[in-house]
Amino acid sequence: MxxxxxxxxxxxxxxxxxxxxxxxxxxxxxxxxxxxxxxxxxxxxxxxxxxxxxxxxxxxxxxxxxxxxxxxxxxxxxxxxxxAVSQEPKPLRDTMLLRLRASAVVGTAGIEADLRRHLALHQEQLAEYEEIQERDFPPGRSAPEDRLRHLVLRAGIDLETFWTQWLGHALEEFEHLGDPRARREESDSGPASDAPGEDRSASG
Amino acid sequence: MxxxxxxxxxxxxxxxxxxxxxxxxxxxxxxxxxxxxxxxxxxxxxxxxxxxxxxxxxxxxxxxxxxxxxxxxxxxxxxxxxxAVSQEPKPLRDTMLLRLRASAVVGTAGIEADLRRHLALHQEQLAEYEEIQERDFPPGRSAPEDRLRHLVLRAGIDLETFWTQWLGHALEEFEHLGDPRARREESDSGPASDAPGEDRSASG
DNA sequence: TCTAGCATGTAAATCGTTACATGATTAA
DNA sequence: TTAATCATGTAACGATTTACATGCTAGA
Known part of the structure; x- marks a missing residue:
């Protein structure tokens, strides 16, 4: 639409x-x-x-x-x-968050490298946005159209900042998690164990 | 997929x-x-x-x-x-950012009310996430599965925090913009003016 | 029996992705 | 004249959304 x-x-x-x-x-x-x-x-x-x-x-x-x-x-x-028409915000859909949630059940093998790769990509994007900001939106008075466009750019900057910080936290977490390449490979098949705090819990 | x-x-x-x-x-x-x-x-x-x-x-x-x-x-x-398989991050698609960008061209009539409504929705969602966090992830040691689920929940909390802050900035901006209900209604039809900083500029 | 709600589906339309096809222009 | 590149499309498929259809169950 x-x-x-x-x-x-x-x-x-x-x-x-x-x-x-x-x-x-x-x-x-x-x-x-x-x-x-x-x-x-x-x-x-x-x-x-x-x-x-x-x-x-x-x-x-x-x-x-x-x-x-x-x-x-x-x-x-x-x-x-x-x-001008009112619209509903679209619910979030993020593959990486889904993968992390899945990795809590089937193991974290392989995901850490991709977290690192995503971190690098988001850092690049952030740098690109900041370059645009410096070039096109110098501090000082500006026309209303430009203030609106700057507002949109700031959303991009803040979103990329969020991702780089969160991915950083995630990687720290993995360092404390023990050897990620081996985790959970042993517990195989069979019906799921009813872990406490399972469905009331973690989401994003 | x-x-x-x-x-x-x-x-x-x-x-x-x-x-x-x-x-x-x-x-x-x-x-x-x-x-x-x-x-x-x-x-x-x-x-x-x-x-x-x-x-x-x-x-x-x-x-x-x-x-x-x-x-x-x-x-x-x-x-x-x-x-475990590596995946590309999906590019952002956000209707509200698109509407703001459009409003820089066709006028901001009607959008401020929806910004307020979205702010309220994101505040609600943030409160819900924080409630889940307090209930399911009390401070202290916890199992690796729960640490991963908590990480995902923190992404949700940080994202909603970003939106509430950004929408707050946006509404402040509108207060400085003059009367938003009337802006740009006068400049009608005709080919677009080539505003300086147009396509090199604002995005997010 | 009637109704409301639970539960599982079907159908159609639109959107998004991937692969491919075709014509024009330019430079080696 | 050939190849590369620019430019505009077509076709097919899968994902998503919206609306509707059908059968069970429990209570008034």
Whole structure:
């Protein structure tokens, strides 16, 4: 329900072709709403036939040829409507947390290396965001649009900060856990033991 | 690719029927991997025909009748395999951040109220997590399984803490932004203005 | 018996991912 | 002219969501 609106936002910021949009979704907008080029082309087709955007008249509609789009008033109205409407926050879905929960039952073999790898990835992302912040949002007065964009960037920075800290804690925990490569490999098959604090307990 | 493994984890913690799983996914496991009952029933069918789980022999296989499942050795092996395998972190997708970014272009009308509502929801969730923490993870030594589960719960607590803080910042920002109900309503339709710092800028 | 709630499902539509296909442009 | 790259798509499949259908059980 959000991809068309992500595309409308990107096109309002600058009219673009499908591939240009794809590239911009790898940066910028894509930092909080990712999309592949197939999704983007499909959605551009829908938005065009729905009357929300149109191809710039300068470009020919041939197959291998560049085709840029701009937002029509109906598209802007739809985006404004969608932005104003109340929406439920989507529940969290995180594979790493699920894996950790599973590893409490079937053993922690292999997961520590991936925790380290994820830590490095999140540190990289954090550094990239901080670079953008220094370059595009110097301290001092700024226009309301820029304050809003900075707010969004700060969410990214704070989220990556959270992950790097939490993954750090997790790795510390593993150091105190004994040899992780061997744990729980012995207790095999058979019905689950009813560990105390099992279902009332730990979640994220 | 993760729902079957979430179900295997839940069933290892305690054999359950479809509806019981659904309820447990509303708490516990569902805090970081949500699922509806339709997803769960379909996946239970697949896992059963794949030989990963089996219905407990005590229950009859009639339609409106309760049917509990337990994990077979193949299911435990598959879960251990999946847990150990390296996986890419999934890129962030957050509607509220997208809406804020859009509101920098089409105006902030309506969004402030929803920011407040989300703040209240995240505060509630945080309180719930902290209650679980106090009840199930008192300070002191604990078994490795419980330390892992606590780690996952701490991720939930820290994430909700992040959201409440960030939403607080966002609302402060709106107070300094002037009257949010009117902003940008005047600048209508027409091609987008090329604001400086547009595409190099804000993301998260 | 009727109703409400428990429990297990089916069906259809949309979204997301992966793999592949096709045409245009440019440089060796 | 060939190959590489840019650019726009198609096809197929699996995951997710929403709405609905069916059968059991217990209490009024």
């Amino acid at each position: 959000s991809l068309p609106h992500a595309i409308l936002t990107a096109l309002l910021e600058r009219p673009s072709s499908g591939l240009e949009l794809t590239r911009r979704f790898d940066k910028s907008i894509g930092y909080f709403w990712s999309a592949t080029h197939q999704q983007i082309y499909r959605e551009l087709g829908r938005l065009e036939s729905g009357g929300y955007i149109r191809a710039l008249p300068t470009a020919q509609p041939a197959r291998g040829q560049k085709k840029s789009y701009e937002v029509l008033p109906a598209g802007r109205d739809e985006l404004a409507r969608w932005t | 993760s729902l079957p493994h979430a179900i295997l984890t839940a069933l290892l913690e305690r054999p359950s029927s479809g509806l019981e799983l659904t309820r447990r996914f509303d708490k516990s496991i569902g805090y970081f991997w949500s699922a509806t009952h339709q997803q769960i029933y379909r996946e239970l069918g697949r896992l059963e025909s794949g030989g990963y789980i089996r219905a407990l022999p005590t229950a009859q296989p009639a339609r409106g009748q309760k049917k509990s499942y337990e994990v077979l050795p193949a299911g435990r092996d598959e879960l251990a395999r999946w847990t």
